[in-house]
Amino acid sequence: xxxxxxxxxxxxxxxxxxxxxxxxxxxxxxxxxxxxxxxxxxxxxxxxxxxxxxxxxxxxxxxxxxxxxxxxxxxxxxxxxxxxxxxxxxxxxxxxxxxxxxxxxxxxxxxxxxxxxxxxxxxxxxxxxxxxxxxxxxxxxxxxxxxxxxxxxxxxxxxxxxxxxxxxxxxxxxxxxxxxxxxxxxxxxxxxxxxxxxxxxxxxxxxxxxxxxxxxxxxxxxxxxxxxxxxxxxxxxxxxxxxxxxxxxxxxxxxxxxxxxx
Amino acid sequence: xxxxxxxxxxxxxxxxxxxxxxxxxxxxxxxxxxxxxxxxxxxxxxxxxxxxxxxxxxxxxxxxxxxxxxxxxxxxxxxxxxxxxxxxxxxxxxxxxxxxxxxxxxxxxxxxxxxxxxxxxxxxxxxxxxxxxxxxxxxxxxxxxxxxxxxxxxxxxxxxxxxxxxxxxxxxxxxxxxxxxxxxxxxxxxxxxxxxxxxxxxxxxxxxxxxxxxxxxxxxxxxxxxxxxxxxxxxxxxxxxxxxxxxxxxxxxxxxxxxxxxxxxxxxxxxxxxxxxxxxxxxxxxxxxxxxxxxxxxxxxxxxxxx
Numbered sequence: 001x002x003x004x005x006x007x008x009x010x011x012x013x014x015x016x017x018x019x020x021x022x023x024x025x026x027x028x029x030x031x032x033x034x035x036x037x038x039x040x041x042x043x044x045x046x047x048x049x050x051x052x053x054x055x056x057x058x059x060x061x062x063x064x065x066x067x068x069x070x071x072x073x074x075x076x077x078x079x080x081x082x083x084x085x086x087x088x089x090x091x092x093x094x095x096x097x098x099x100x101x102x103x104x105x106x107x108x109x110x111x112x113x114x115x116x117x118x119x120x121x122x123x124x125x126x127x128x129x130x131x132x133x134x135x136x137x138x139x140x141x142x143x144x145x146x147x148x149x150x151x152x153x154x155x156x157x158x159x160x161x162x163x164x165x166x167x168x169x170x171x172x173x174x175x176x177x178x179x180x181x182x183x184x185x186x187x188x189x190x191x192x193x194x195x196x197x198x199x200x201x202x203x204x205x206x207x208x209x210x211x212x213x214x215x216x217x218x219x220x221x222x223x224x225x226x227x228x229x230x231x232x233x234x235x236x237x238x239x240x241x242x243x244x245x246x247x248x249x250x251x252x253x254x255x256x257x258x259x260x261x262x
Numbered sequence: 263x264x265x266x267x268x269x270x271x272x273x274x275x276x277x278x279x280x281x282x283x284x285x286x287x288x289x290x291x292x293x294x295x296x297x298x299x300x301x302x303x304x305x306x307x308x309x310x311x312x313x314x315x316x317x318x319x320x321x322x323x324x325x326x327x328x329x330x331x332x333x334x335x336x337x338x339x340x341x342x343x344x345x346x347x348x349x350x351x352x353x354x355x356x357x358x359x360x361x362x363x364x365x366x367x368x369x370x371x372x373x374x375x376x377x378x379x380x381x382x383x384x385x386x387x388x389x390x391x392x393x394x395x396x397x398x399x400x401x402x403x404x405x406x407x408x409x410x411x412x413x414x415x416x417x418x419x420x421x422x423x424x425x426x427x428x429x430x431x432x433x434x435x436x437x438x439x440x441x442x443x444x445x446x447x448x449x450x451x452x453x454x455x456x457x458x459x460x461x462x463x464x465x466x467x468x469x470x471x472x473x474x475x476x477x478x479x480x481x482x483x484x485x486x487x488x489x490x491x492x493x494x495x496x497x498x499x500x501x502x503x504x505x506x507x508x509x510x511x512x513x514x515x516x517x518x519x520x521x522x523x524x525x526x527x528x529x530x531x532x533x534x535x536x537x538x539x540x541x542x543x544x545x546x547x548x549x550x551x552x553x554x555x556x557x558x559x560x561x562x563x564x565x566x567x568x569x
Contacts, residue, residue: 004332004333007333007362007363007364007365008363010362011359011360011362011363012359014355014358014359014362015348015351015359018351018352018355018358018359019348019350019351020350021350086348087348090345090346090347090348090349091343091345091346092346092347092348093346094313094342094343094346095342095346095347095360095403097312097313098311098312098313098334098340098342099334099335099360099363099364100334100363101311101312101328101329101330101331101334102329261315
């Protein structure tokens, strides 16, 4: 089993790095993920003297650097979808299945290659955004170090969260097998599901705590949530569980569908 | 090194695409795989390659189910659909990922590109390829692992005349090497030049599994061409002698059911001068059409209303 897995991993890696969409989506994620965070931080430094005490107190030197991350997540989610949906769109999947006939082996290779690639790029993105932002904030001595409080945890999970979004996109791509449909579903599930949770809030706030965007807030926060509607934000542990559940559900259904037919 | 189908059956809902198909494709010769549209050729090939699961029966390659092969590229080279390629990838990268699945050295990629005449466009994206170039890329991927078994579905599709001669020579030489070559095509004249053996299916069943010459001799009779200045007169006496006579042109008749010698004798007895007398063997196309007439799923409507 080990030799074929190695071969399948190499093949999937060649596939991922030999199409332009990989470079475009990663490029957009880095550009917007880093760029918008940087603009936000520069604007804070610029306006700091005019800000009132309450605004200054609520300033989050870590969260501020991640202002562009929703764009990054969107781009990585699209990368995840495209990594599999284009195989169906171009019929390449038939060539792939003839070349690697074991569905389980093929699916394992695809998931491993994409998740490791996404994790490395997403963590690079998160740490670059953080370090760039702190360099700017240091002009007003507003910066924090990685060793401070939950800062390292927050930065690390910002990258990990983006990887999870990539894999949710991949799962949806493998389930729906159509690029536009899978991207629409990914946007709905990752970014737009909150009104559904709000609608049932009078019964339970559990759906709120199960939303990916609220999990992201909990995972990248350096202080416990304050203010209104803190019940919507899951605890750190619950948010970790959210990530695991999303990965298990979408990659699980995708694996079931992938191994059932051609 | 054979392809074996044993009672292979595939049903899609209530439609039976392939019904208890049993045949064996042997090495050392080119086997033509023929049948009308909807006869089940593609479904059979898909099942052999593990893309579809048989409802019953089994398909084996070199004695094993395809899906159990560890590095199938080294065992079977398949050309199913030349369009099944990502258009944004270069030819070299496409062959590159395929080679990686079977641990093939990159030298093999160069050889496959050279052999199919694609070396000059190796770093071009497949998007910019013509149909013929895509077809060559599909053949390059089939040859990549130097496999003992080849399955080619409509390989001449989109090739120019030079390309058609090339693929014909290639298939013949692969068979001469002792490889098993199964090729499907609707081009009968091409098949007649390439295949040694034929497997013909219709409505999901094997109609014939025989050598090329036997197939033609069994399924279509030849006729005799007679050229004479007294066409109608000769047609009359030949018909009375039991021949089936058809007018081919102003001075030519096509006669079935009478031997060449008999026609010559009858003409001499009746004092009819004959300018030309020659026997014609039936073509593969005639034999194929005669055999599959009843088994054609989507028969084109004859123009009865206007006839």
